[in-house]
Amino acid sequence: MLLLKGARLVDPQLGLDSIANLLIDGERIAAVGTDVTAPQGAQVRDMSGKVIMPGFIDVHVHLREPGQEYKETIATGSRAAVKGGFVGVAPMANTNPVCDTGSRVTFLLEREQEEAVCRIHPIGACTKGLKGETLAEIGDMVAAGAVAFSDDGRGVQDDGVMRRVMDYVKMFDKCVMSHCQREDLVGSGVVNEGVVSTRLGMAGWPAAGEEIQISRDIALSNLTRCKLHIQHITTAAGVELVQRAKAAGIPVTCEVTPHHLFLCEDDIGVDYDTNLKMNPPLRTAKDTKALQEALIRGDIDCVATDHAPHAAHEKALEFELAPFGTTGLESAVALLMDRLVNSGRMGYDRLVQVLSVNPRKVLGLEPLRLEAGAIADLSIVDPNAKLIVGEGGFESKSANSAFLGWELSGAPSDVYVGGVARMIDGKLV
Ligand SMILES: [Zn+2]
Structure with a gap:
């Protein structure tokens, strides 16, 4: 048994926000309270100054295994997740081969058992090979353990195909996660279409190319009643579309990435930093x-990272030729702490909502709570810790972070997965 002593415990699901002790027995929480003491023989850790919350989940990552293990693997990606304060991640299906059958989902879950230090929640493809033409083996993937479905990396272009995907996914009460991108409008665009694309002389990726597909998917969710989750939303107009759909009772949710929250097109300068090229x-x-x-x-x-690792030689290309994406797992929580929580703009209760409660709902996972009997998946932050992004290297195989060198105050310090310590005082166990 292990007693975590004297931390601030925050769980909005229970209306809990107080300094107390938390006792772990095996994989579960045994007791929570100010009067909880360590039974004989139990280990005790002084956690004063830290904040313990229900474990954080990242619903949108790319772990590159199978097929591109030189960028990331289940082992390194899960280590990056724990370093960043997460207890679980949902890898997208755009691997090679694509995760579009039950056996590919089984492969990921076997790799989780063998290699991962956090939980892996596989996302299955909507269409075979992400081609947007015929449905992937959705039922087979659900049976194998896929938690949701997405063709992330591409939008499903054909309206009829997307409708059939939703009809089918709805039968299993799962969620379709949508990367919204109309290829006929976006073409070879690499930066937001507007003043900056003109200034830099690069092809524009217009906001309408995203918003039109958000509208379509909302209409199809309304038609099929299938749960829809809009991935990496980037515009005020897109958020308004989702907000209106929610008000109309359509089952839609959305996520935002730290890079779309804390960076904008004006940050792309004449040094053409390819770590700022994302999709x-x-x-x-x-x-x-x-x-x-x-x-x-x-x-x-939700906040989701869209963690997209790439090798240094790939990002060293010219802006137009470099691949899209930034890593995100090891900086996301610290960014939210520094920019929103420590600055007083957002409370810890909201942090738990956007990193644990809502992401788990999207994936259809049981809620995690800080109460006796619950699984001891815990994310713990130190509000006073300082973090310089990239200093000392990353756990990820890749270093293409859009936030390299940012000095942040407040950072993840400890992570427990099923009662097992995976990070202690900022160091992986
Ligand atoms: Zn995407």
Whole structure:
């Protein structure tokens, strides 16, 4: 048994926010309270100054295994997740081969057992090979353990195909996660279409290319009643579409990434830093502000990183040729702590909502609570810890972070997965 002593415990699901002790027995929480003491023989850790919360989940990552293990693996990606304060991640299906059959899901879950230090919740493809033409083996993947479905990396272009995907996924009461991108509008765009694409002389990726597909998917969710989750939303108008759909009772949720929250197109300068090339692209400063406000207000449900590792030689290409994406697992929680929580703009209760409660709902996972009997998956932060992004290297195989060198105050310090310590005082166990 292990007693975590004297931390601030925050769980909005229980209305809990107080200094107390938490006793772990095996994989579960045995007791929570100010009067809970260590039974004989129990280990005791002084956690004063730290904040213990229900474990954080990242619903959108790319772990690159199988097929691109030189960028990331289940082992390194899960270590990056724990380092960043997460107890679980949901890897997208755009691996090689694509995760579009039950046996590919089984492969991931076997790798989880063999290699992972956090939980892996596989996302299955909506269509075979992410081609957007015929349905993937959705039932087979559900039986094998897929928690949701997405063709992430691409939008499903054909309306009829997307409708059939939703009809089918709805039968299993799962969620379709949608990367919204109309290829006929976006073409070879690499940065937001507007002033900055003109200034830099690069092909534009217009906001309409995202918003039109958000509208379509909301209409199809309304038609099929299938749960829809909009991935990496980037514009104020997109958030408004989701907000209106929710008000109309359509089962839609959305996520935002740390890079769309804290960076904008103006950050791309004439050094053409390819770590700032992402899909969808960084939008306007006005959008960034609106996204932050929507997250704080509750109109955006989750923060997800879209952790997209790439090898150094790939990102060393010219801006137009470099692959899209930034890593995110090892900086996301610290960014939220520094920019929103420590600055007083957002409470810990909301942090738990956007990193644990809502992400688990999207994936259809049982809620985690800080109460006796619950699984001891815990994310713990030290509000006073300092973190310089990238200093001392990353646990991820890749270093293509859009936040390299950012000095942040407040960082993840400890992680428990099923009662097992995976990080203690900022160091992986
Ligand atoms: Zn995507």
